[in-house]
Amino acid sequence: MAPQAFQSEFVRTLHARGFVHQITDAEALDRASAEGVVTGYIGFDATAPSLHVGSLVQIMMLRWLQKTGHRPIVLMGGGTTKVGDPTFRDTSRVMMEGTQIAANIASIRTVFGRLLAFDDGPTGAIMLDNDDWLSGYGYLEFLRTYGPHFTINRMLTFDSVRLRLEREQPLSFLEFNYMLMQAVDFLELNRRAGCRLQMGGSDQWGNIVNGVELVRRLQEQQAFGLTTPLITTAGGAKMGKTAAGAVWLNADMLSPYDYWQFWRNTADADVGRFLRLFTELELDDIARLEVLPGAEINEAKKVLANHATALVHGREAADTAAAAAESAFVRGEVSSDLPTVEVARDQLQAGVPLPVLANQIGLTGSSSEARRLLQGGGLRLNDVTQTDVNRLVTLADLGPEGALKLAVGKKKIMLVRPA
RNA sequence: GGGGGAAUGUCCCGAGCGGCAAAGGGGGCGGACUGUAAAUCCGCUGGCUAAGCCUUCGCAGGUUCGAGUCCUGCUUCCCCCA
Secondary structure, X not given: OOHHHXXXXXXXXXXXXXXXXXXXXHHHHHHHHHHOOOEEEEEEOOOOOOOEHHHHHHHHHHHHHHXXXXXXXXXXXXXXXXXOOOOOOOOOOOOOOHHHHHHHHHHHHHHHHHHOOOOOOOOOOEEEEOHHHHOOOOHHHHHHHHHHHOOHHHHOOOHHHHHHXXXXXXXXXXXXXXXXXXXXXXXXXXXXXXXOEEEEEHHHHHHHHHHHHHHHHHHOOOOXXXXXXXXXXXXXXEXXXXXXXXXXXXXXXXXXXXXXXXXXXXXXXXXXXXXXXXOOOOHHHHHHHHOOOXXXXXXXXXXXXXXXXXXXXXXXXXXXXXXXXXXXXXXXXOOOOOOEEEEOHHHHHHOEEHHHHHHHOOOOOOHHHHHHHHHOOOEEEOOEEOOOOOOXXXXXXXXXXXXXXXXXXXXXXXXXXXO
């Protein structure tokens, strides 16, 4: 079916913006979306206190779902996280404690408040936790109820299982059951909230299909699955990893400034694709931006950074980050919006070896790393490249604004103030 | 139950006759060149207020001046036989 032929705004939009990898029954989903409100869900792991940009594609789909007149469900995997999703993982995941999981869910929840409209209307978003039903099942009950609907023969054919076995890596029985739990999630959501659509990354296809089938068998109703392509950078790398670690969505784990920088540093070749996926700009505008020649493409990257940051952190934080970047990179000024760390005045009075200070404020991962950077000419104090490992930093290094600027490379910049 | 293999730097893959902070890649970071891009070239890629000290090769012991390397036991995985 050609993209233009889609009747529903929902399917048409996702298609046009590059979200769609596979759909279980595209025509039927399109029809259902054109006829009325479709309730759809995406499951999120609760292994960390924040989601990262790897989940952003999924989040954007929930936004579009709601924007185009349907109802999104955010399903937190409180129950499944106790088991650990083995899908396309080489090694088993560690099991997590309930209290930790609950804390993670609470933290993740804060991000969704800005991204989706949670209200009582027909398209109001809702958030659920699969622990609510999964932990309630008794073993025999679960086996009797759902066991008959799955065959080992079939389960072994799913790539997620097959590849693990082929690579001769262990797959525990616990993990093997993961796909059953995810299928049951879909069923429960169908019963509780009339959910008919599950979306996810392409690696979730097998799990999603299982859910679609379970709903069809037990509810005698057609359900849909939709997966996104794996989003990689033009360099072929999985998206969202930087030296500093994952690109978190929670501001307390990655500052809006760094988040803005992440998008600003997008490779030329990725700009158009990312604008379509991670902003809600009109496609016509994006088409204009992505073909900007040479260095002008940087304007498109700023637009991308502004919009992407505004979505997650708000307009104000995005503007602040953009302004800080402008002053730091374009004018080379010390901006108070740069990440700032306070250091005891006494310490500066006495003098601190530069590598020790760099490590102390978290600019580098270790003082040894700082030393190496220093020797390689990669560390600057107040914009002057330093090479002396024994350089002492003192109060004399403070600038007119009472702060000193430490930078690793061109992009990792921090301010130090005495306290 | 019996026999044979495997586990290496907390990103990954992977070499390693008893002298090892441990070859070589990939990835990442820094530098040069640029446009806060890509490509290319060069450097770095255990920790420590550091000419020194400390910790690393699945786990626990042992032999030795000295163990990733040899011996014993254990754990996990793979293969063959039953």
